[in-house]
Structures are given as structure tokens and as C-alpha cells.
Amino acid sequence: MLRLICTTFCCLTVASSPAFTQVADSAQAIGVQAVQVLGPHLVLIPKTPVPKTGQPLPITGGWSVANQPPAQCASVPAGSGPCVRLAYSVPEAEVSCEWTVLLNAKATDLTFLDEKR
Numbered sequence: 001m002l003r004l005i006c007t008t009f010c011c012l013t014v015a016s017s018p019a020f021t022q023v024a025d026s027a028q029a030i031g032v033q034a035v036q037v038l039g040p041h042l043v044l045i046p047k048t049p050v051p052k053t054g055q056p057l058p059i060t061g062g063w064s065v066a067n068q069p070p071a072q073c074a075s076v077p078a079g080s081g082p083c084v085r086l087a088y089s090v091p092e093a094e095v096s097c098e099w100t101v102l103l104n105a106k107a108t109d110l111t112f113l114d115e116k117r
Helices: 025-041 073-074
Strands: 062-065 083-089 097-103 110-116
Touching: 025 083, 025 097, 025 110, 062 073, 073 083, 073 097, 073 110
Parallel strands: none
Antiparallel strands: 062 083, 083 097, 097 110
């Protein structure tokens, strides 16, 4: 099922993810894979205004990946794929969206464990 992001006001540019947090290479690589897998599950709504500003959300937002696995990952069975928390934020619009996702073993699909808008 497709998800409307941040209650329909986050625009995403999945192809260009310039602002990943500086973490270990393997965690960063998992984050990049997770963003690429997350993209098809999201709906791009480019002209919906941000409630606070009334303006469309700039596409200058950045992606980040948590340095430590979130609590939701503790219940993931051994042998599952990577579990990560991803965030997309646009500080100047005071918008941030977070997803905790479990990638499958091949990192080609994911399961949403938590979503914060």
C-alpha cells in the first residue's frame, strides 16, 4: 500500500539523497539501500503546502539514518534483513518524517515497523 508522507506534505527526491548522517560505511550503505527501497512505497505530492508556511515543501530536504538501531528492531527475528530508522527533513520548513523499516534479506523490499510524521 502506498503511503502519504507527513500527512501529505513531504516531497521526496529519492534518487538524490545528499544528506546522510556520517556513520560507518556499512550503516550508510544500508541507509542508502533502505531509502531506495522505501521510495516506491511513498507518494510524491509536490504542490501540497506545508501548513506552517503555506508554501510547497522545498526539495532541498535531506535523508539521515540513525546511528543506533531503534527499539523496534529489538524484536526482529535473527536472520532477518537490516532494521534501520530513516528520516527525511527540511529544517527551514520545520518538517521531519521518520520511518523504522525492516529490509528483507536481499534488501529489495521492506516492512514498516514505525512511522512518525
